[in-house]
Structure formats: C-alpha cells, structure tokens
Amino acid sequence: MTDQHTGTPSLPKTARRYRKLVGSLLFLPVFAAIAGYWLLYSVSGLQSTVAAVNRWGGGTVQLTGVHGTLQDLRVESILFKNEALELTLHDLRLNWSPTQLLHRRISINRLALESIRINQHTTETAPTAPQPPDSLLLPFGLSIAAVTVGSIHFNAAIQENAEPVISDLMLALDSDGTHHRLTQLNFTTPWATVESQAELAGNAPFDLSARIGIAAGAWGDIDTTVTGNLMQLTIQSVGQPSAANMTLQAQLQPFAENPLTQLHAILEQWNPADFLADAPQAKLSVSAQLMQDQAGQLAGHINIENHASAPLDQNGVPLSAIHTRVRISPELLMLPDVQVQSGKDGVVRGQLAWNRDKHVLTANLAVERLDPQQLYSRLQTAAISGKIELIGGTEKQSAHIDLRDRSLRLTADIARTMEQIMLERFNLQRNRSRLAGQGKLQLTGDQSFELSGELINFNSADFIQAVDSDLNATLQLSGQRLPAVAGTLKYIIQKSRLAKAPVSGLGEIAFTDAGHLNGKAELSAGSNRLFAQGRLDGERHDVQLTVNAPALVQLGLGVSGDLQTQLVFRGTMKTPDLDWKLDSKRLELPGKQQFSGISASARWHRDDTIALNVAVDTYRAHEHATINQLIATLDGKTDQHRLTVNAGINRDIAVRLMASGGLSGAKSERPLRWQGQLTELSATGDMPVRLLAPAALAASASSFLLNDAGFSISDGSVRIEQLQWAPDSLKTRGDFTGIGLLPDIPARAKKTPLQLGGRWHLDAAAQLTGELHIQRERGDWYLPGDVPQPLGLQQLLLQATAQQGKLSGQLILDSEALGSARADVTVPLQQTKSQWSIAKESPLQGNIHATIASLKWLNAFGDNLHADGELQIQAGIQGTVQQPDISGTVSGVNLHLALMEQGIRLQQGTLAAHFQQADLHIDRLYFASPYTSPPDSRLFGDLALQDTAGSLVVSGKVGLAGNPSHLDFSIDRLSLAHGTDYWIVSSGNGTVRFQQNRLSIAGDLRADAGLIMQPPEGGRPSLPDDVVLVNTPSPQRSQKLALDLDMNFNLGEKFHIRASGLEGRLAGQLQIRNDNNQQLKLTGAIAAQDTTFKAYGQNLTVKRGIVSFQGPLDDPNLNVLAVREGLAVEAGVEISGSVRHPQVRLVSTPEVSEVEKLSWIVLGRKPDTGGLDTSVLLSAAGSILGGQSGGGITDRITQALGVDEISFKQASAGSSLTGQIGVVGKRISSRAYLTYERGLTTSTIGIAKLNYNLTPRITIVTQAGEDSAVDLFYTVQFD
Template identity: 55%
Template sequence: MINPSADNQVSGSRPRRFRWLAGLVSLMLICILLAGYWFVNSQSGLQWTFSVVHRLSSGAIHFAGVQGTLHDLRIENIHFSGDEFELQGQNIRIVWNPGKLFYKQIAIDQLIAETLRIHHLASAEDTPRGTLPESLNLPLALSIHALTIDSMYLTTVENKNAEPIITNLALALESDGHTHQLKSLNFYTPWGSVTASAEFNGSSPFDLSAQIDLSGVDSWGDAQMVITGSLERMKIQASMVQSTSVGDLQLQLHPFADNPVAQLDANIEQLNPASFIAAAPQASLSLSAHFAQNNSGQLEGKVRIKNHEAAPYDAGGLPLSLFSTQAWITSESLKLQDIDVQMDGDGLLRGDLIWLWNERSGSADIWVERLNPHHIDSRLQAAQVSGKIQWSGNAQAQSARIHLQDKSVNLAAVIARSGENVALEQLNLQRNQSQFTGRGKLALGHEQLFELSGQLTNFNIADFVRTADSKLNVALYLSGQLSPHVSGALKYTIQNSRLAKFPVSGSGEIAFNGLSAFDGKAELKAGSNHLVAQGSMGAKGNAFHLHLKAPDLAQLGFGLAGDLQANVNLTGSFDAPDLDLKLASTRLYLPDNRSVSGVTVDANLHNEAISLEASIEHYDAHEKIAIKKLMIDTQGKISNHILSVKAQINENITFRLAAAGGVSPKKTLQSLRWTGQFTEIATTGKMPVRLLSPAAFSVSAQSISLGQARFSISDGFANIDQLHWSPRDWKTQGDFSGIALLPGSQQVSNQSPLQLGGHWNFVSTQQLMGNLKIFQEQGDWYLPGEVPQPLGMKKLQLMVIAERGKLISEFNLFSQSIGSVTADLTMPIKQSDSSWSISRESALHGKVNVDINTFNWLNALLDGSTSAEGQIQAHVDIQGTLQQPDFSGTVSGSKLSVVLLDQGINLQQGTMTARFHQTDLKIDRLHFVTPHEVPPDKRLFGDFESDDMRGSLTITGDIGLAGNESRMNFTIHQLPLAHKAEYWVIASGSGEIRFQHRRLNVKGDLWADAGLLLQPPEGRPELAEDIVFVNAPEQPEQNLSLLLNMSLNLGERFHIRVAGLEGRLTGQLQMQSDENNKLKLNGTIAAQDTSFKAYGQNLSLKRGIVSFQGPLDDPELNILALRENLAVEAGVEIMGSVRYPRVKLISTPDVPDTEKLSWIVLGRKPDASGLDTSVLLAAAGSILGGQSGGGITEKISAALGVDEISFRQAGIGSSLTGQIGVVGKRLSSRAYLSYERGLTAATMGITKLTYNLTPKLTIVTQAGEDSAADLFYTIQFD
C-alpha cells in the first residue's frame, strides 16, 4: 500500500535541497563575474595580476607603475633578466581586446613603448649552432595593428652608454597561427631608414618572402634586398644605387648547415672608400667576389678588386691598382692563395695566407717585387725594393720578419711576441751611407714597461724623403712605462752632423713623469739657431729655463722661415707654477703659404697673478691679409682676471672682446675649466654686432657653454638662450628680430630696409634634431639706382629642419614687383667626430617653382631705352648628389615683350616653352609678334601687303648654361628690324646661331620685304674730334670670335632717300667673317628708278652699281648720272673704288668740262663774262672734289691760271658768312693774292694780300666788303 504522506514528504524536501544548490552555484557565478570584472576593469585587479606574474617568474620579470585596465593598460617600467640578455621597457601602453581570447585570437590595437633597452650579457660558453625547428605555428591568431617604439638601445658590458641604434620604429603584423605576415616595418638608424615587409609560413619547410629597403645612406645610397626560399634554404638578392657607384649581391644561405653560405656573387662598381670613412683615401674601386661550396663543403671562390684611380697617399689616393686572390673558407679555417697585389707603377706583392679559427693561429708569406716607395707617397724617394715578408703565430706567440732591398736600399726587421712580451729584435734601414739601427721591447703587463735604443749613422734624410741633404749622427735611448701614465728617461747625443749646409749638434738627458715632473737638460744647435732647455719641475723650489734664438728658421726646412726668439722661465710645480714668457718675431713664415709678422708676447704668472700682453701686426693667409692688427691683454689672477681682445680685420671691420673670469688653480691640467662672462663683444662693418649685456661663459677641453646672451645686430637683436658643446653632443637655441639687410651704402633716410626675424633650436646627439626659421618682419628690399626701387616684398621665409638623418629646407618668397619663388631641398647628413656635414656623395631631392609676373624690377636696372615685360613660370627638379647635382625642369613664358628704342625693335605678345636638364636649356619655342608702324611714305609701298600688319620672330634650339655648346635656330617673318627716323625695314628669313668656347657662329638668309633709308637728322650734338677723355676706363678686351655667314637680299621694295638720292635698290650681298673678326662682303647693289637731286636739279641715275668683292670699306663703283631733256645731256660718271674713285664729266654731244658742268648745274652754256664762275666752282667742289688724283677742279684752276680754287666755311669774325669760294694766286715766295666771296649772299667779296715778312711775322691787308690791315705773329707749340 502506498503511503501518500511519505511521498509528499520526499517531494517536499527535494526542492528545498536543489534550491540551496542553485543558490550556491548562483553565488559562485556572481563571485566569478565580480572577480572577472574586478580583474578586467579595476586597477587593483590589474596590479594583482602582474604581481602574480612576477612571483611565477621567480623575479625574472618585474613591473613598475602599472595603471589602467586590462583593456587599456600602462606600465612605467618592465624589466626582464635572462641568462644572455636583459630587457627593459619604459612608458609602455597596450590597448587590446581580451574578449578575442575566447575566439583564439590576440588582437592588439596599439602597443607603444617610449624606450626599449636590450643589454647583452657576456657568455662564457659558445652559443651552439641552432637546429631547424619542427614547427613555428602559433596556438592563437595574432594581430598587431600598430606597434611603435620611439628609441631602441643595444648595449653590451663594454658599452653601456651607447646611443639609440633604432628610432621611430613602427610595425604592423597579422597571423592566423599558420601564416605570419609582417605588413610593414619602418625604423631609422644612424646609417639610414629601413622599410620592410615579409610573409612566413609556420609549417615545414617554412617558406618565406621578404623585401627590405634601405635609404638615406651616404655611403651606399639606396639599397634593396629581396629574400625568397625557405628557412632552411634562403636566397637573397640585394642591389644598391649611389650617385657614383652601383652594386648587386646574390647570396644563398643554409642557416642551419655547418657552412651556412652556399653561394655568393657580388659586384660593385666605382666604390669610393672615402664615402664610408672620411679619413679614408679617395679611390674608384671595382669589386667582384664569386664563391660556391665545393665537394668538400668548403666555400671556394675568387676575390678581385681593381682601382681605376690609383694615386699616392699624400695626394689623397690609394696606391693600390689591383688585388686578387683565391680563397677557401670553412668553419675551421681561412685560406688565401695566389695573393696578387699590383701597386701603382710596377710594384707587385704575391703570397699566401692561412688562418685556423679554432687554434687562433696562422701564417703568411708575402714576396715583394720592384716596390717603389715614391708611388706609395710622392714625398718619398724612388727605389725598386724586393724581398719577403713573413708572419706566423697563434694566440700566445707571433713573429714577423721583413727583408726588402734593392741596389742601394736595405730594410731588415724582426718582431716577435711571446706571452706578454713584444720585442723588436732587429731594425736596420740603410741606403747609400745612411744607416738607422734600433732595438726595443715592450711588456704588455700592468705597467707596460718599454725600452728603445736607436742609432743614426751618416743619415741623410734626403735619401728617403724629398728634402735638403743632411748628415746626422744621433744616438738615442728611451725607456720607461706607459701605465698608469707615461714616464721614463730619454738620452740623446747629436754630433758631427749637418742639416742642409748648416751644422747640427746637441745632447740631452731628460727624466719625466707624465706631465707632473720633469728633470734634465736638452740642447740643440742647427745653423745659427740655438735651443736650450734645462732644469726641473714637479716640486717646490724647482726651476726650468728655456731659451730659443732662431734668427733663420729657413735653415731647419720643414716649410718654416723667418725668425723667432723665446725665453721661458718656469719655477715651482706644475700645480702652482710661476712663469715668465717672452716671445718675439719680426716675420714668421708657416707651411701652407701662411705668414705672421710683428709678433710680441709678454706673459707672467706669479702667485696666481697673471699678466699677458700679445700683439700681431699682420696675419696673411694665401697672400691675402686676414688680420691687420691683433692685440690680446690679460690682467688679474688665475681665478679672477680680465681678458681683452682687439682686432682690425680690414679697413672697415674691427672686432673687440672683453671677458672676466678665471680658472680654479687647484684643478689638474686635464680638468681645467675657465668660467666667467663676456662683458663686451662688438664688431663693425656692414652688419655691426654688439653684446647688450654680460653673458656667462665656460670652456674646457671637454665642453663649451654660453649662457643667455643678447646681441644687437644691424638695428635688430638676437638672443642666444642656450649654447653647449661637448665631444659627444651639442645643443643651441635662440631667436632674433629686426635685423636689417641693406643692399648698399646709397640709402635714402625715409626708406625702410628689409628686416628679418627668426628662431633656431638644434640638439646633436646620435642624431641631429632641430629647426631654423628665418622670415621677413617688415620693410622692403630696394634695387640700387639714383632712385632706389622697392621690390614690394610681402613674404620671405626660410625653414630648415634636421631630423632622421636628413636636412630639409623650405624657401618661400612673394614680391609684388617680381612674383613668387618656392623651393624645398632634402639632403642626408652624416656625423664626423662631433660635427655634422653634408657628404659630397649625398643624394639630393628637391624642387623649385618660380612664377615671375612682371619685369618692372628689371627695367629699373636698365637704361631708359630698353624695357622688358612678361610672365615667366619655371619648375626645377633637383636630384643627384652635392658633388654631381642633377637639375631638370620646364620653363614657360607668356605676355613677353622686349623694347629696344635705340635699335627700333619692339617685340610683343611673346610666348615661350622650354625645358632643361643639367646645363642644357632646350627652347622648344620662343615666339614674338611685332606690330608694323605706318611707313614714312605710303606711296612707295602701295603694292605691299603684310600679314595683319604685324611680323613675328620664332626661336628654337639649345642653350649651354655652363660653357657647353649653344645652338639656336631663328625665323623672322615680316619683322620690323628698325623703326626710327633714319630707316624703316621689314625683313624675313631664317638662320642658325652657334656659340661655344667664345666663338659665335651665325649663318642664315635674310630678305627685305620692304625698306626705306632716310636722311639722318642734321644738327645732332657731337663731340669734336680733338676732344680726348683723360683717365677714361679701359674697355675690356673682347675675346669673342665671330664667324659670320649671312646672305641679304634687298628684294623689290627697298627704297632710299638720302642726300638728294631717291630711288629703289636691288641686289644680294653675302657677308662673311673669319676667326680674326675680319668682315668680308661679296655681292652687288644696283639702283633702279633712281634720281639724284643737287643744286635744285634732278639727275637721272642711269647706272648705279656698287660691287663688293671682299673689304667692306672699299667696294667697286660704277655710277652714271645724267641731266636729261636738254640740248646737251651732261652728267657724272664715277668708276674705281670708294678709296680711289675716278670721277669725270660726260656729255652728249661731247663739250669741254667747264661747259659740261654748266649744263649739269645751270642747264645752259656758261656765261661768257665769267659771272657763273663761283657757282660752277662750288658745284665742282661738291660734286667732283672728292676724287683722288688730278680732278676737275684742278683742271679748271689750270685753265683759269690760278693756284687755288677751294670752298670752305667762313671764319669767326669774318664779314662773309656761310659757305665761301676762294680763288688764289701766289705772286712770289712771300706774297699771296686771293679773292673770297660768299656763295649764297650777293656781296662784293674781299680781296686779300698776304705777305710774309719773316717766318713768324706776317702782314695781311684786305679790301672790299671789309677793309683792314692786320699784323700776325705766329707762335708754335709742340
């Protein structure tokens, strides 16, 4: 029987038990959720998590400054310590999505680290060779959207303070666990910037592909590397392109094999070692290396290096011409056989070398053949030495033997090392009678004890170096120790010696202990020069004296000359010395063409009181005066003194400096530092500079610092906020404002000059970082002239930025009168010691844009007869290197015009398109249009039709901008060549112009479409021929050679109206010139439909031919002019040449010359009474008087029985005016009778009788228009 009550009891207790269990589970879930929330979203939970990580790693990982949440956490410092390295990260931020872990993904949005330091620990055991892994798959997918590290340091035990090796690293990575993709990797190093991408398969055989680009490297230029294959067998292809060199590399690697390099092929052309190391010699090397593994697993190949520009070391070159060898490389040894080194000249070095890596031992045997030292260094004497060089050794002992000789030279040396002892067992150098022998030893222990002895016997320096002859006999002994500081003893004797022609002697025995103690005596005599130094220093009461008397330093050679005297007295110790120094020189010549004169130095130091007075009259460098006067004065104590410097640079520039400060007397020499302040700094000149307030300054061997300083510069100011320098780094910061730039001394007071402002901030450590900005504040720039013209400057700015191993500059200019100019240029920079420089092989990247909208500014510089206008746009790309820049670009112009008033040229509506590369400017088209003006007489050109009443000029070709050849073609079409009152010409044609090496070659064909030559205006003011300019500037010599070959066709519309000649000219001329600029003309000009008007009469030109057959100034003449339609048609015929014309009168029918002349002038027979004589004589003189030989006037004079018939201008004070005719007859040797009459006035004239009483005394009587009697006394001046 079923008990219902029992069932109900059971069923009632079960729900209560499950409710309790459900409540417990719910409570646990709530706790877990609360813990998860606390873990994920609270800072305390995050810190607890990282403390657990720290404990689980047994302290290997340490976290400090943990903040934020798990989604966005910040850690000030992470430090990890391992067996081989330590890692430290600072200021790290991680933004990621932890929820992606449930999907087996790690998704990092940002991972930022300010600094990452990796410190490599020294390992006592060699790192075993790695093995190929089985798998590189990840258990989770990984995504890093952006990982950035500002600075990454790699340090070692030896170098704990290294500069950052990587900066500005940026990385993006994606992986599904099997395929890993490096989307991008960018970072900067001191050697350049790196960009990379890669893809890698995590499963065997681990296929991979990658590309790495390196740019901004001065030495290598731009390089690219492509990696393909797998992790087990990898192939690398690399190439580099520099401005002067190119190279490529192919490499096959087996990273996990005994010999990881399977094959190597490298080729580099035109490699310059100086591109890598500034102190390295210049060379142009071709390098090739080809290696492959042989059957024995050895890497076998050949290396060959050829120098295309071999030169001696002293010329900055590398004397090696060729190096080649056969090489075998394994993990155990390096073996070089058939070493072949060819030096510049015929010198050879041949041999073999072997090195065992594990045993650290090896040997080399080198045979030398015909080696000429002069080809190694041109300062050495020539020789032909041959012999052998041997070396062998291991980690404990090494030895080297050298034996070289020729007919007169012998060099033998033996060097051996055993443990910590190095011995120069033998050194013997001999040539002719010169001999040097020596021995020495050095202990490499703690104190580094050394000992050296040498002997010069009849040693002539000129046997080895190109210098004056000498004969030296010297014994030398030196011993001591190098650590903890250099100390020891020196003993020498010089006797029976000479230098050049001057005797040399001396002796000395000196003991020294670093720079803190000295004791002994040294003496040297060379010719008339004498040096004595004796005494001791280092303890209280010691005294040291030095006396130098050198009246003729040229006796010593070494590029010195002049005189020098010095006296030095030093007492006490080096820590607290007393010093008296006097030095003087009237003239001192130094090497490299430098000299100084008027040198005096007087210095004293006693009980910390210091006094210094020094002056120099002149300092010349390379025959130019660099300093005219220099004076230095210091007074006070070592710890507190005043320094004054005054210098006269030239006539207009002076420099003054005053400072107050001192040096702590208790410091050692190595740690001395001068600390004080500048109280005055001032210079005069075009931009005067003046220090406005004292500025703190300190200087030592390790650093230079300048505090805040304010300067007045050219009506403005400059502030130096910070300036600090040390051998490792330097930094400077400041600003300036109101600095005026003046274009010249001719300035008007109401002009506001251009004023500049700006600021700078630079920091140099491992990288140079900073910027400089210069900009226009106010004012304007004025072009020079009687009335200075402003350029309307609205913007002028220069910005220079240094970052990431590059120097980036930007320039902007905007002017209302010119236009705008923008430019930018990027140049890599490199560090040398503590300075930064731009390598000559640095790659340049830049561009320039020029937009000129007017040429009004140019017209202000030209004379009033010349003007230009238009717009020019230019774009320039800058590539190449600083040594060989590569310029290219385009130039375009519009609305161009050129007006030359004196030449009557008016070029308008010009357009231009051009392009250039390097020094070649190619004009694609330069086109001008020239409007025609109305001709002076339209009736002459009624049938002439021009194209739209305008002409054109078109130019194409190439222009050499740096002395290279220029070649241009020109075409003119109905171009007005001149528009003036004298002539009007419309011409067409084409030709070519070439220019190179100061030789101008012009050829072409021109023809006149229309032309008119007019009579030039009379009455122009001109200087008389007897006026001579005194102190006139010499005209520069013209070295231009003109080669001309032009043809000119006058056409059918070329008219002339000159001096009564009116008509039309035709013909063709060929103009040529030779290299001596001698012009020749060939061709003929003929007159057509031409008449000649003289004395109111028109003569018809029946024949008018001018023929040129060479010289320009002496053409042949064939001219016939007649007066027609009269009973007697008379005229003039001119034959011969311009220099020697033959003029005669002709008529039909033939009549006497006097009657011919009357028919020409009067149109009738001459009057029988002789009243026409004066008119006929005037006509004969003007028409016929210019010919050579017996002319018509002479015939008329002879026919009339007189001695003179002439025409001239009436003299000052004469009663006759204008042109007068003179008829004269000599009555005797002393008496002369003449009749003068005006040609244009109806007067009776004057009859004169001139009688010479003596050679100097003359009486003149006259009657007629003006009666008088005069007595003249003649005085002649040479």
C-alpha cells in the first residue's frame, strides 16, 4: 500500500511533459506558415530577403530598387558579376503563385524585364568540351505563363547606346518535371523575326523536337525542324530567300569533339548584295555535301556557280565557278582539289591547307589563261598562266609568284622569318614597261622598313586602259614603325612622257603617323606645273601650293580646260594665316560636266578676319545648263560672319540663301563646327519656297542640325521641327499644310488647286522607324487640256510607316471622276552601306481594291480619244518587288472607246479578267461596234450589215512587271475606219505579243465591205518645207520599240474605190510584214473588178487593173489597161512598171496612130483634119501621159451635177453652130450618149444629140434644135 501511495503523484508530471511536446510540434507548422507568409506577402519580409542576398552574395549579386513583396515583386536593377560575365537586369517584375508549392509546382504568372545587358570578359582559361547531362528531371512541376523582355544587349559596356541584338522576347514554358514543353519562344533581331516551339524529355537520351520559323527580310521565310535527342540531332531547313531557294539538312552530335557529322545544303539564285550592305552583286548557286568519315573528319564537296559574274569595279564577283573537295578537322582545314574559274577560259587550280594550331597557310596553285580584265574592267586583257606557292612552317614561310603571258610577266618572292619580312624580288614587265622593287620590314626592335622601286619605260596603257606614257622614275621609302610610324619618301621622275606631254619631277617628304609632313614636291606635265613645299606639324604650319595648268587636256585623264590655283598657309589653326585663289575659264570633268567662268578666293588671317568669294558663270551636266551665274560670298570674323549665295537654276529658278554664324573649334583640338542662323532662303519656280523666320543651323564634317524652321512653299507652309544628320543616322520630323500642286493650271480655270497637308517623322540608324502622312486638305486636281477638267477629289490619303525592318504603305482615294481606291503594301527594308533601300528580291504583301465609276477622265489625254465605263479591281499582292505575285479579279461594264478621227466606235463593252503572279489574264474583253453607213451608200445597195452590230473580242495576258504579253483578238463586221473619204468594215482574228521591248502582231483580216473616196484637197494647214522653226524643244528620246508585223488582209468581194478617176471594185489579198530596218514590206496583189477610169472627162473601162507588191509599200508594180469601149476604135491607156517608175503608153484595137488613139479616147472620134482639135488633144496628152490624176475642177462640177461631160470646143465645119461651143453630156447606157451643144457667143437654142452605137462600126446620131437631122455612120478603118 505504501508503494501505491508513493507512485501516484508521478502520472500528472509525465502528462504535462507530453502535452508540452505536442504543443511544440503543433506550433512549428504554425510558425513556419506565419514566417512563410511574412516572407512572401509582406514588404519587410522581402526587404530582409534582399538584405540577406546582398550580404551573402559577396558582391557577386546586387539588387537595387526593390519594391512590393516576394510574391509580387519589382526590382529596378539586378547585377550579377564574376570574372567571365557581367549581367544586368533592368526593371524586373515578377508575379507568381506560392500556394502551388504545396502541390510541388512552381507557377509563375508573369515575369517581365525592360532590358538585359550582357558583357563578356575575355579569360585565359581554355574552354572545356561540353559534357552531356546525367538527367534533366525536375523535382517539381514548372509553369511559366509569360516571360517578356524588351531588349537584350550584348557587350553593351563598349557602346552605351548600342542597339539591341534581341528585342520583344516572349516565352512560355510548361513542365511536369519529366517532359518539358516550350510552348512559345518569339523574339526579333535586326536580321529576322523568330517564332519557335520545342519539347524535351528529362530522361536520357533526352528526346528533342522543335520547330523554328524565321522571317528574315530579304532571306524570306525559313522553316526549320529539329528532331532526335541531345546525343544526335537532325536539322532540316527550307527557305525561299527572295528569288532564291534554300534547303539544308544537318546532323549534329552536340557533345562530340566534332559536333557536325553531316551537312547537305543547296542555295539557288542567291545574291549576296541583298543580305550584306557592302557585298557585291552576284547570282550564286551553292551546294555543299559533307559527311564525317571514320577518322572523324568532315569530308565532301562544295560547288559554287555564279550566273552573273562581273568585274570588281562594276560591283560584281569576277568568278564564274568554284569547285573544291573539303576535309575539316579540329586542327586542319584542307582544300585538296580546288578549282576556280574566271571568265570563259581562266582557271586557278591547286591545293590549300590551313593549320589552325600553328597558324600556317600552305598553297600550291596553278594559274591558266586568267584574263585580268575579267577581274577589273580597266585592266588590259591578257591570258596569264603560272603558279603561286606558299610553303613553310611556324618559324619560316615563303611565297613565290610567277605569272606570265606572251608579253607580260609578274614575279615576286616573299620570305618571312621570326625577325623580318623580306620582299626579295618584285618584277612586273610587259613589252618595254617594267616595274621593279624590293624591301624589308624588321619584326623586332623599332620595326624599321625599307622599300625601293623603279619605273623603266613604264607605259601605264600596257596594264590599264589609260593614255600612253613613258615613265622613268625611282622611289625610295624608309622609316620605322615603333615607337611611332615615321619615315621619308623620295622620288625622281625624269625623261618621261604622259600622253604627248613631257613629264618630270622630284620630291622628298618626311612624314609621321600623327599627320606631320615636311618636304618639297615638284611635277611638270607638258605646260602644266605643280609645286608644293612646306611643313605641317602640331606647332606651326608653313605650306605653299601652286598649280598652273593652262592645258589639262595634255594629261590625257579625261579632263580638259584650264586651272590656276595658289595656296599659302602659315601659322596654326589657332592663329591661321591663309590665302587661296582659284581661276578657270573652262573646266570639263568626266561625265560631261562643264564649268565656265570659275573664280574663287579665300583668306583667313591671324586677326580672325575671314572671307570667301566664289563665282561660276555656268555649270552644265550632259550639255544642259543646270546652274547659271552662281555667286557666293562670306565675310566677317571667324566667330561671326555672314554667308550669301545667289544662283540661277535651269533658267527659271532663282535661289537666294543668307546665313550668319561662326566657326567653333578653330582654336582648339575639337573638330571645326559652324553654328549660326539661316536668315533667308528663297526659290522661285513652279513651287516657290521662302523661309518664314530665321532658324538655328549647325554643321560640321560629321553632323548637320536644323531645328524649328518654317517655310512657305507654293502658298502653303512646311515646319521642320528637327533635322539631324550624322554619318550613321538621320532624324527628322515636321509637318506641312496648304501645299498647292501645279497651281498655275487651276489659276486659268479660276479654281482652287489641290492642296496637301501632312506630317512626318523619321529615325534612321541601325533600325529604320518613322511615318509619312499626306492628305488632301482642299482643292482639286485638274487634268491638262484647253479647258482643265477637275477630278472631283473628295479624299486623298497616302501614309507610309517604317518599323521592325518593314515599310508599309497605304493609299485611300475617293473621287467623283475616278471613283474610289484602297491599296496597302508591306515590304522589308534593307540597309546598304549608309542608307536604307528596298531590294528587288524583297517579299511583298498587300491588297488593292478599286471602283472606277467612270473612264471619262482618259479623254483629257487625247483630243481624238473618247472613253467611258466602269471598272472593279480587287487584288492581293505577294511575291517580290522584282517578281510580284498578284491574285485577284478585274471586271468592267458599260465600256466605251472611240477614236474620233478614225471613226472607230466601240460600245457596250465588258471585261472579265484575273491576276496571276505578275500577269493580268484577260478572260474576255468584248466590245460591240454599231453599224455606220458608208460615205456613199449607192454602191452597197445589196449590203446586209446594218441589221447587226460588229464586235471585238480580246483574250490573253498582259505582263505587268516586264513579263511577256500575249493577246488573241477576233473581230466580226467591225468598223475599222470611217471618215468622209474612207470606210472599212472587217472581220478576222490575230495575236499581239510583247516581250523585251519587241511588239509582234500577226493575223488574218477580211474586208466585209470597204470604200475609198477621193480625199478633200487642202487638208490640214502646214508650213512649207523651206520654213525651219528655231528654239523648239527637242523631242525626248524614247526607247526604240522593235516591231514584228505579219498580217494578211483580204479585200473581199465588196471593197469599192471612187478616187483619182477610178470607180469600181477592188479584190485581192496582201501580206504585210516588216524587215529588220522596221520598213513595211507588202506581198500580194490588188485587182480592179468592174471598174471604170475617168480620164479627161471620159469613162474608160478597166480591162486589166493589177497592183502587185513584192517589197516596199511605196513602190508596187503596175499592170493596168483601161480602154474606151463601144467605139469603132477602142483606144485606151496601158500602164506598166512601178509607181516610182511608171511606163505609160496608148493602145487601141484596131491599131491606129498615137494622135488618133488619143482622139478616140478624148473625143470618141477621129481627130479633125483641120487641126481644130489640136489644143484639146495636147492638153489630154499632158493629162494622160504626164501622170495627172484627171480630177480637175470640171470633173468635180460634173460629179456634183450628175452629168458625165462638161467641155468646150471649136464648132466643126458645116455645123449650124459657129465659134466656140459648150457641151454637156450624159451617158445613158453603155451604147447611148446624150449631149447638148450651144454656142457661147450666140443666142441660138443649140442642138441636142443622141449617139447610139448599134455595133462597134455602126452608129446612129439624131439631133434636134437649131438643126434637126438623123445620121447613120459606118466606120471603116484602114491601116
């Protein structure tokens, strides 16, 4: 019992101990939760964490400007720095979900960075080969919804304002710890925009798949896929860089010593100039087939073909092909069989090897028939063969060159040791010309150098395309490179000749790399002299230069005229003493640039006075005066002076400029810089310009700055807010309003001209960004003409934007006369040297939508043209600038086209067409042509054309970018011509082709009906041939159009003529072609059918009327027979020969004398035995045999009155009428002829006669009036 009492009190004490332990265990998670919440969601927790990081980082990591909480964090700057890398993160913003840690997952909602700057430091530690990872498994899941980085700069410490290498980066990632998915990685570089996705397994061998899309501007779009695993990757790329095609397949082993194990690449039609700013032009096809062999070397072939080789001076690549075998290892690059082709026959073949470890290049090359002119076009042609050898090891190398052709030889030997480089021998010789030299450069000590050369009977024309010369000179150069470059140049020229001018000279000049010079130089060439002496150094200058060149043409350098100048400069830039003068009566430079009356002088003295006077009478470019009477003056002090410029441009523009300011930096080490004000600027002309107020202006050799300048231009104003130029950048912005275009035309119409307004801003550096906005403010555009026609513009907007390496343009047009149009286009930009441009191979993307409500506006471009109709255009633009790919449709309704002078009227037209690539395919263009009556419808009584309209149908394609055009046309009863004296309706078909400035037209046409009548006399007024107009503008030369013509024209059965005495029908067929000299040639014949010929008041029946063509259009062969029928003697005219050389003779059946033939033709009877018909017959002979047309005043009167004869003659013996009588006659039929005869000087009633031919020999003549009678005549002909 005692033990029980003793143990009872210990139980509560143990329970309390357990309760404390349980309480402590329960408090720990609560404490952890509180601490975690404090760290993640409180500002003080974040600050404590940052303080710990900065303290424990030991300067490697520094965080500044920390705000927010650890869960929603903002850090202004994070710096990480070690020996190899300096990484700076700017403006980091992080938002994530800590509660996801409970699910073993890190979830980042947003991670944003303004910029990342990476600076790498060089280290002497050799890079170690990468090792494959053991595992890429994560102990937790990871989700990154969005990571954005504004810009990433590499090595930014070297250049503070360096352009970003990567910008606009966006990343999204998701991983369950085993499989990692990169759902988005997009970014932009100066060269391309990249979009990519990838998946990676966490277990070995780490399977990987990725897709990368690259939009690389001129390179086009490149799609790349990556498959395999981290031990073995396969890469496939397909791209279309502009006009080129690219495919690439590669296999990589990323952790091997030689990672690249296989490469197959093909690149077609590649132009380096489209991708590199300073690269030459070429059209290359490149193929590479490389594979790793058993020795671990990459071996295969590389072939390069240049389809557009050109010399270097023409910005081309002078090589046509390169073929080589390749072996690549970590230590050695070998080309064991290289072959380079230049031109047609030039070849360089041999071996090349580069040892990377020893830095040794060895070569053994053979040159065969190499033409230097293929390399540089100004070099003389030759066929050079020989060898080039480079041999040696790490301690000694040597090069030997031996090249020659029949008259030219180049030999050189160069040796390099550890101590020096020696030019042991250099000899260039052709014919008698020789250049020899030798020299050496020490590689130790002060690195002294020596070079000596000699010209012996050297004719530069033996080597380059230049004037003949005979130069004999010696040259010596010596000096040292350390501690600074310094040396002396000596030369002597004697017994020499340039062109036909004797040449001599000597000089000795000491120089340093700091620009210090001291010495004297003299040179004489013909009557031209140059003398210079003095010194230039940092303390004091003393320079004299005199040029007296009265005959520059003696130099044979493409320069002519005269030039005299003197320059004296003493003192320093701080205390200058300069006098300069230049004069030239006439100076002609290459490129047909001519100056006349040049006079210039300048002075800059120690008292800071400065003056400049320049005067030029005229400046002509390509024989056209561009500047007339330029006068520029500057006077004042160095820091305060005034500039005035007056000039006439193109005879109708006067320019005046005034500015005041001063030079800074003249008395310091800073570069010279002019700073002041532009006080006046004005220009007359079609668009006058005037400065509204003085503007600040600054300029130097490397900068130009103009700010806040306002101008009045063409009744409007322009404000330049900023214009800042530097060699590698341009910045400008401003706006304009009320700019009138061609205000003189609307002034005549008393209307408001089109006035434009807008704004611009441009920033061109490593990236081009900017905008140009132009819009209509008021007024209208007027088409040219005697009465200017307005377009009825309601809206006109043109906008261009440049950003992210692309230029986008937009056009909006609304017009009462034109309709409406919307167009937009985007094209990549390319930086070439110091400017931005659009390459021909740049890809295009755009759209065009246009509704043209009326085509009447076309009428303003020709008095003879009348057009109307509606067009609808919808098109998309792709392809490249050089080869655009256009898709879309064009439709037209109610189309009308008329050529007023020709009488051609096309109506009720419709058009259905579509775009395909760079062609407009016309599915069907249809016009109806209404029937038009001929000028004389009596000849076409049975013609059935008026019931239906004619038609024109066209189909084919029209090249829009220099592509070939091909059109097929067919016409049906189409009125081809309709005037007061001609009318042709025709049917047929043909083709029209146009390619490379050559137009080809072929077809077969047949006249449904036609009429040619005598054209009215007089026509349009013209000046006599002996009148010559002066001071008329010469026509502008246009590119010659070559024409190929092959047309067949059949006159059909209803082609009539009523001209030059002919009346009847024509038939036949002609083939119209042209020769190489663009002269028309005709083949075929035209025959007269049922035709009469009126000659001297008589109708002759055309028995045979053939005009045959076998060559020139204006000289066909003639075979014509026209006789007067129904008489006892059928007499007529026969014409043979050609139009230029006709042979005319009189014929008759039966044969009679020439006089009687003429009498039967003219009078219808024998000649009067008393000679009363002599004058009439002589006149008729002159008309018929002299080549007159017979279309005199009497013919026109008879035609107007409807009779066939009006004549005057002497009364015959025995007639009741006496003296001169008048005769009016009318042929009733082919046998009957009615006449009325009356005396001109008497009051008798006259006589009416009816002649009726019963047979060719028997004629009945009845007469009534003054003397009535009936007579019967029988004609007997005696030979």
